[in-house]
Amino acid sequence: MSKKGKGERTRERILEAAAEEFASRGFYETKTIDILSKVGLTQPALYKHFPNKQSIYCELVDGLHVKFRRLIETARLGIGLTDDDVSAGAKEAVIHVFNLLFENPNVTRIAFFMDQNAENLKLELVKLIQKNIQSEQEMGYIRSDISAEIAAVCLVGMIERLTLEFLLPGKKSPESLADDVFGIFAPAMINKGSEPNPIDIIKHLE
Amino acid sequence: MSKKGKGERTRERILEAAAEEFASRGFYETKTIDILSKVGLTQPALYKHFPNKQSIYCELVDGLHVKFRRLIETARLGIGLTDDDVSAGAKEAVIHVFNLLFENPNVTRIAFFMDQNAENLKLELVKLIQKNIQSEQEMGYIRSDISAEIAAVCLVGMIERLTLEFLLPGKKSPESLADDVFGIFAPAMINKGSEPNPIDIIKHLE
Amino acid sequence: MSKKGKGERTRERILEAAAEEFASRGFYETKTIDILSKVGLTQPALYKHFPNKQSIYCELVDGLHVKFRRLIETARLGIGLTDDDVSAGAKEAVIHVFNLLFENPNVTRIAFFMDQNAENLKLELVKLIQKNIQSEQEMGYIRSDISAEIAAVCLVGMIERLTLEFLLPGKKSPESLADDVFGIFAPAMINKGSEPNPIDIIKHLE
Amino acid sequence: MSKKGKGERTRERILEAAAEEFASRGFYETKTIDILSKVGLTQPALYKHFPNKQSIYCELVDGLHVKFRRLIETARLGIGLTDDDVSAGAKEAVIHVFNLLFENPNVTRIAFFMDQNAENLKLELVKLIQKNIQSEQEMGYIRSDISAEIAAVCLVGMIERLTLEFLLPGKKSPESLADDVFGIFAPAMINKGSEPNPIDIIKHLE
DNA sequence: TATGAATGAGGTTTCATTCAT
DNA sequence: GATGAATGAAACCTCATTCAT
Missing domain, CATH: 1.10.357.10 (Tetracycline Repressor, domain 2)
Structure with a gap:
């Protein structure tokens, strides 16, 4: 029923979590797993939505x-x-x-x-x-x-x-x-x- | 004539090179080897003068x-x-x-x-x-x-x-x-x- | 009229596409998704017909x-x-x-x-x-x-x-x-x- | 005393071991660790001598x-x-x-x-x-x-x-x-x- | 004092594969 | 019969760091 597919929402949750992590730890001290555990996902999910860690940062x-x-x-x-x-x-x-x-x-x-x-x-x-x-x-x-x-x-x-x-x-x-x-x-x-x-x-x- | 021993001078050259690198690339993008090649030394030399990379940064x-x-x-x-x-x-x-x-x-x-x-x-x-x-x-x-x-x-x-x-x-x-x-x-x-x-x-x- | 059910046909299309891909890229460079996109299917469909990638190869x-x-x-x-x-x-x-x-x-x-x-x-x-x-x-x-x-x-x-x-x-x-x-x-x-x-x-x- | 430095010899031992592995298992089934354990080295040693696994293969x-x-x-x-x-x-x-x-x-x-x-x-x-x-x-x-x-x-x-x-x-x-x-x-x-x-x-x- | 050669540790990334719908 | 979304597992690679000389 929701306009946005689940995938799209996941993508946004990743972005949001990444923003929090990047903002508090910086790019290098933020491990992809930090972002993911915050969203409750595992690594491959991230790479379904973004080509790499850098690209999340860039998008933000x-x-x-x-x-x-x-x-x-x-x-x-x-x-x-x-x-x-x-x-x-x-x-x-x-x-x-x-x-x-x-x-x-x-x-x-x-x-x-x-x-x-x-x-x-x-x-x-x-x-x-x-x-x-x-x-x-x-x-x-x-x-x-x-x-x-x-x-x-x-x-x-x-x-x-x-x-x-x-x-x-x-x-x-x-x-x-x-x-x-x-x-x-x-x-x-x-x-x-x-x-x-x-x-x-x-x-x-x- | 110089008060400072060669070791001391080397130490300072490392600090100086590190400062340049850290300033232009940031801590994480500065690799120890970048600093060392700038000074013309190899890795073990660094660890004779500093316990680790972080300590150079901290000293600065x-x-x-x-x-x-x-x-x-x-x-x-x-x-x-x-x-x-x-x-x-x-x-x-x-x-x-x-x-x-x-x-x-x-x-x-x-x-x-x-x-x-x-x-x-x-x-x-x-x-x-x-x-x-x-x-x-x-x-x-x-x-x-x-x-x-x-x-x-x-x-x-x-x-x-x-x-x-x-x-x-x-x-x-x-x-x-x-x-x-x-x-x-x-x-x-x-x-x-x-x-x-x-x-x-x-x-x-x- | 066709003896073969749709599932059977799909299975064969997968085999055929796999043969093309394997033949031109080899087993390891052929990704399951390459085969599937050629047939116009998604991953789970493959596993309805074959237990795994290797088994497609073996069957061929x-x-x-x-x-x-x-x-x-x-x-x-x-x-x-x-x-x-x-x-x-x-x-x-x-x-x-x-x-x-x-x-x-x-x-x-x-x-x-x-x-x-x-x-x-x-x-x-x-x-x-x-x-x-x-x-x-x-x-x-x-x-x-x-x-x-x-x-x-x-x-x-x-x-x-x-x-x-x-x-x-x-x-x-x-x-x-x-x-x-x-x-x-x-x-x-x-x-x-x-x-x-x-x-x-x-x-x-x- | 030996003409070749230790590094050069190591490089050759890696090449040799890689040749054995590639020849018997193929490129993809050969894991870098297989090559290295054969030579008695660890991963970074390989990357001191070659930029990546592919390059070893290519050199051969x-x-x-x-x-x-x-x-x-x-x-x-x-x-x-x-x-x-x-x-x-x-x-x-x-x-x-x-x-x-x-x-x-x-x-x-x-x-x-x-x-x-x-x-x-x-x-x-x-x-x-x-x-x-x-x-x-x-x-x-x-x-x-x-x-x-x-x-x-x-x-x-x-x-x-x-x-x-x-x-x-x-x-x-x-x-x-x-x-x-x-x-x-x-x-x-x-x-x-x-x-x-x-x-x-x-x-x-x- | 400085080095060539090596390592431990850990991160990113990439798959094949599956679950719930 | 087919899919969107997710995962487990493992490989490659890159560091800072150290050993023996």
């Missing part, structure tokens, strides 16, 4: 990486909004990031923190944020005396560590963490005492 | 962890200075951290970024910073509407990522990075729009 | 081996004929052999060329031929300066290789190959330059 | 195949001799073949009788012999009413079976077997009653 990692890249892409396309939307949109984007990372904490641990390739992912995120910051700097909304790259890198660093210490353990919600991040990041970026760059204002009025 | 990791904890301890003891010292001291402390992380990039990669235990280390750093922030919040020097813990976590996150992207690749110096960090973190913490706490002002004027 | 091999031994037995009983019959009968026998080997080329490949037990079969054939040759040698019809055993072995060798190179690929018919074999073997056996044994001549004139 | 097979092809090549270059040399040379060549096959009976069993690729080898031998026969047919030395190809195939068939039944078990020497082969093959080929073709004679006198 790639899954998140794809979603993550898609999120970045979506955010990139959303660039170029009006005033309030800009900062509101930024926070919204960060919430999306936290949401995604919170979807499956085990997978996030693996794909976003343990996997070597995660660095590339973070670099892409940095690039996206950097571009946004630069736009806003050109518009004079935020300080221009700070390197957009440095700022972006810092923002990503904050997101990372907040994810590890508050999001994954379930201590804080994505929204709340986004507030926290911008509670620090926004004030740091604000064009405080200095007059806004007149040219930027003109640009903005057009 | 523990070395940095000890130094790191010592740094934190020193910083902790240095708490409770006068105003200028406070922020100057904070930046100084961050420089020390960057300096330590820059001492041996390979080891840093291993002990500070790959090793599971690094989380504890970072947690200790967070605690230290959190305490400092709390002190300053109590003194009214900085915003009190931000959780000291969150702020500390964010600061550590920034340090981490800046280390990975600028310090380890040699793109920026410890001092410059400390400037960058405080260029963002300090303004974010400043008690701006709100009326400053009168008591704090008095303190500050002294 | 034994089938030919039994037929072959029966052929040899028939030939053995037919020994002791008059002159013309002798050589004519010999060629007839070889045609029978080729016919049998041509009946199912795949099975022949397996049972006559790949199976270790085939050696015994060939040995039996050698023994039979050797006896025939000896009889004829005693009768003086053919050279006595050649070991009957050697001659028999050679004849079997020819049959084997001709089978592989011409019969199984369908390049030559059993009859034509029998002609070829005797085109070489008969002249080789003939009592040519030497004076024929007078006694033999007398026998021959009868 | 390729070794003989190369020698065999070299032999054929040498024979090919030796074509085109005078009268007596022709048949003498042919026998000589067959002796070389038998000698090679006798050098290492186990390897011969594997590379010349069990290995699938052996068929190609035999085909090459057939081609060589066929050419020689054709030359002699053109010169009128031997019967032209027999297909050179058929004759060559038969000759190879004889060699094969004689090898299996007499050479490998050590029942007959290469020379003796060559005599046997030509005792049958030469008379079969001889241009008995018929006058030699005049044109061929002229050709031969040139």
Whole structure:
């Protein structure tokens, strides 16, 4: 009666168990038998569903990486909004990031923190944020005396560590963490005492 | 002339090669033979100097962890200075951290970024910073509407990522990075729009 | 209308597919699933019809081996004929052999060329031929300066290789190959330059 | 003191044991542990010397195949001799073949009788012999009413079976077997009653 | 001090084979 | 009669690690 065949469900149970094991022990210390005994299966069952241990790992990692890249892409396309939307949109984007990372904490641990390739992912995120910051700097909304790259890198660093210490353990919600991040990041970026760059204002009025 | 015997030198060459390999491939993908062929030795030589592969890894990791904890301890003891010292001291402390992380990039990669235990280390750093922030919040020097813990976590996150992207690749110096960090973190913490706490002002004027 | 039930037909399709696979890949490189996918069945179906993989192989091999031994037995009983019959009968026998080997080329490949037990079969054939040759040698019809055993072995060798190179690929018919074999073997056996044994001549004139 | 290092000798002992096992059980029924227990070693020792089980097999097979092809090549270059040399040379060549096959009976069993690729080898031998026969047919030395190809195939068939039944078990020497082969093959080929073709004679006198 | 040669131990993987439906 | 899903068993291979020199 169930839409999914038993095989499909088994496959998913393997993936889930693998995620738990990989997240807590790492790839190498996770033995296939650890995964299987968790699911209550024996070795050949695993190889009915996956060609090898590595492929389970990859499926988990790639899954998140794809979603993550898609999120970045979506955010990139959303660039170029009006005033309030800009900062509101930024926070919204960060919430999306936290949401995604919170979807499956085990997978996030693996794909976003343990996997070597995660660095590339973070670099892409940095690039996206950097571009946004630069736009806003050109518009004079935020300080221009700070390197957009440095700022972006810092923002990503904050997101990372907040994810590890508050999001994954379930201590804080994505929204709340986004507030926290911008509670620090926004004030740091604000064009405080200095007059806004007149040219930027003109640009903005057009 | 050299104080160190040949054996001691060999031991160090092994450690160094191991650091390179561990840093680039990780513990499990680094085979003892990879390390040895890099040094031009054969397997038994390794076991003359170390009880096993794990011990090489531990020696590298523990070395940095000890130094790191010592740094934190020193910083902790240095708490409770006068105003200028406070922020100057904070930046100084961050420089020390960057300096330590820059001492041996390979080891840093291993002990500070790959090793599971690094989380504890970072947690200790967070605690230290959190305490400092709390002190300053109590003194009214900085915003009190931000959780000291969150702020500390964010600061550590920034340090981490800046280390990975600028310090380890040699793109920026410890001092410059400390400037960058405080260029963002300090303004974010400043008690701006709100009326400053009168008591704090008095303190500050002294 | 068909005498055979569906099960029986399935059984035969399995045998046939197995013969193809065994013949082209050998026993070990043929996986049960290869056979089954060829027939469009799944694994349990196989075990409804055969106790195991080996038994399929045996059934194929034994089938030919039994037929072959029966052929040899028939030939053995037919020994002791008059002159013309002798050589004519010999060629007839070889045609029978080729016919049998041509009946199912795949099975022949397996049972006559790949199976270790085939050696015994060939040995039996050698023994039979050797006896025939000896009889004829005693009768003086053919050279006595050649070991009957050697001659028999050679004849079997020819049959084997001709089978592989011409019969199984369908390049030559059993009859034509029998002609070829005797085109070489008969002249080789003939009592040519030497004076024929007078006694033999007398026998021959009868 | 010995020229060969211990490792090299071990390698050879493995090869030798493998040849025995492969020859008697076949590739798949030979477990690496069978080979190793014969040599008194454990698994890793094998993999110090060979990348895998297959490579041991290949080294054995390729070794003989190369020698065999070299032999054929040498024979090919030796074509085109005078009268007596022709048949003498042919026998000589067959002796070389038998000698090679006798050098290492186990390897011969594997590379010349069990290995699938052996068929190609035999085909090459057939081609060589066929050419020689054709030359002699053109010169009128031997019967032209027999297909050179058929004759060559038969000759190879004889060699094969004689090898299996007499050479490998050590029942007959290469020379003796060559005599046997030509005792049958030469008379079969001889241009008995018929006058030699005049044109061929002229050709031969040139 | 360093090495050539060997090992113990254990993991991944691959089959043929079966159970419950 | 046939199947989806699972298993038992065993082979290959790869390590870190050690022995004897």
